[in-house]
Each structure stands twice: as C-alpha cells, then as structure tokens.
Amino acid sequence: MKVSIWSDIRCPFCYIGKRKFEAALANFPHKDKITVEWKSFELDPYLETQPEVDYTEYFMENKNVDRDTALGMFDRVSKMASEVGLHFNVEQGVIANSLNAHRLLYYSKTEDLADKTKETLLKAQLEQGKNIDDASVLLDLAVQVGLNKEKVAALLASDEYTYEVRQDELEARNLGISGVPFFVLDHKFGISGAQPTEVFAEALEKAWKNYTNEKLTLLTVDKAGESCDVDGNCN
Template structure:
C-alpha cells in the first residue's frame, strides 16, 4: 500500500498531521508493507522571504485579520500541536519561501532521507524559528540527517529539482488538491487535513482490507463433484 502526502514546510497543520499519521501507522499491524512519500505543495509560491517582520504580523497584514483574532488562531494551533508533543513557536517563525526546502527534499528522496529531512525542516521552521530559505541554514539542516554538505550546496546553488517540485504541484492540481496536508492512498483514496489518529487508523485498516481481500472461504461439503481446468473430474 502506497501513500503520497502533499504538504508544505510552512504549514503548521502539516506537522500536526504528520504526527497523527505516524501515530496511527506505528500501531498498524501491516505497517511494514506500507510505503509513503512526501510531495511538494507551496502554500504561496510568490511569497518573498522577509526576516524583518514576524509571522503573526505578516499573517495580520496578508490575511487582513484583526490582531486579537490572529493571536487566538496562533494560540489554538499551538495548543493542538502540544497535544501531539510538538512545541510550536509560531510568533518567531521566519517569513520564508519554501521552494529551496522542497528542492532539497527531492534530493533527499534520492538518498532515502526525505522523511528525516522533512521532520528536521518542519521542526526548524515551526519550533526553532530558523530561516528555511537561507542556503547555509538548509545545508546545516541537511547535514544533521546524513546529507553531505557539499552535495546539498550543489543542489541549492543550482535549479536542480525545481521541475520535480512543479510536477508535484501540477499533480496536486490535477487531483483537485487545494489544501494541505493531503494524503492519497493507492492513488485512489484521499484524506484531507490533520485528522485525528483514529481516522487515519480506521482508513488504513479499511483500505488494507479492500486492497487485500481474502480468497473465498470454502464451506464444509461432503464431496467436491467438480472438474478442474485440466479436465480432471471427481
């Protein structure tokens, strides 16, 4: 069973959703038969990195919301994160474009390090207040998950994997995905949002059963009275 997950490093619900999905997956009896991959989705591809404004003020200005309402929203999300063991520091999150981070994730995928890097990038942006569009910061983060610094620098100082990011986003549009996180199971079933662990668990079990239906169970009979494909009858 394969699961594709569209998300953005800038998205707090993507980190929360990751934790809830991982919790459900860890208890799933067939977890070793499941593969999953991270897909790129930029919440705002046109966003310009700006280290001179904090995240909440940027949110107020860009969304046109009241300061008190914005503060309440940030506090609510922070509380949701704490329930799954995350320590968000959204007020200090750097307003940063995520394209370079997504390109680095595609490179990490070729090294089987994408899940580790995804975790490190989310933590850096949402908990540690690091600039995920700063090349030196990205190179350092990459090194913490076993990626060679020189290799990471080569990728980041080029246009490598930009096409792959755009392809992920085009695929999302073709599937009608316009919000993240979004989980697609076996290219057929979609789960939108940071759903409760129980929702992920229920759907994993249901889809597994539908995908791996058992053969017919034979009723107890006195004799077969059948002929097989080779013409043998009994």
C-alpha cells in the same frame, strides 16, 4: 502499499497531521509493508522571503485581523500541536519561501532520508523559527540529517529538482487537491487535513483491505480535517 502525502513545510497542520498519521501507522499491523512518499505543495509559490519582518505583523496585515485575533489563532494551533507532542513557536516564525526546502527534500529521497529531512524542515520552520529559504540554514539542516554537504551546496546553487516539485504540484491540481495536508492511500483513498488518529487508522485498514483484495472502493470522510489552503488560510 504506498501512502502519498502532499504538504508544505510552512503549514502548521501538515506537521500536526504528520504526527497523527504516524500514530495511526505505528499501531497498524502491516506497517512494515507501507511506503510513505512525501509530495511537494507550496501554499504560496510567489511568497517573498522577508526574515526581517515581524511574523505577527505580517500575519495581521495578510489576514486583515487585529493583534488579539492573530495571537488567539496562534494560541489555538499551538494547543493543537501540543496535543501531539509538538511545541510550536508561531510568533517567532520567519516569512520564507519554501521552494528550496522542497528541492532539498526531493534530493533527500535519493538518499533514503526523506522522512528524516521532512521532520527536520518542519521542526526548523514551526518550532525553531529558522529561515528555511536561507542556503546556510538548509545546508546545516542537511548535514544534520546525514546528507552530503558538498552535494547539497551544489544543489542549492542550482535549480535542480525544481521541475520535480512543480510536477508534484501539477499532480495535486489534477487530483483536485487545493489544501494540505492531503493523504492518498494506495492511489485511491483521499484523506484531507489533519484528521484524528482514529480516522487515519480506519483509512489504513480500509485501504489495506482494498489493496489486498485488488478491488476499487471509495473512502469518504464526513468532516474535513484541519488544513491550509492555496490562499494561505489555515483552519
């Protein structure tokens, strides 16, 4: 059974949601029969990479909030991350367009290294404060996960896989997905946001039952989980 996950490397709740889903999957009796597919979603395709700009100042201006409010928001998401074993460093984040990182992720699928690459990219952006739009940074990360250095260098010097990234985003729009993370189980069950692990566990059970019975059902969640939308609002 396939689980497709739309997310952006810049999205803090995508990393948190990844951890919560993984926790549910780890205890799922049929986990060896689950295939996870990472789908691309850019929260701001037109974002200009600005590594020289202070992230807190950028966030304050972009969200029209004062410093105390911004730091309070950073603290909130960092506490949520710590609950699932992550160590966010939001204030040291780099303002970086994520397209090239998504292209690298797409290439990693051809080498069966997508999950490892996704994890490494999220960590680089949200914990390590690296510039995920810098070719040298991406090349180092690629080598770190076991990708071929020469092939990745050629990829980054081209526009390869840009079309595939845009197709993922088109598919998301066609499905009505406007925020990430968004999980689609067995092409039928939609889960929005970084839901509690228990919700993912229940969703896996219901989707699996439907998958094995070959029946169409609808899974609904009463409350939306934490997510980031296309306007860059994370809540």
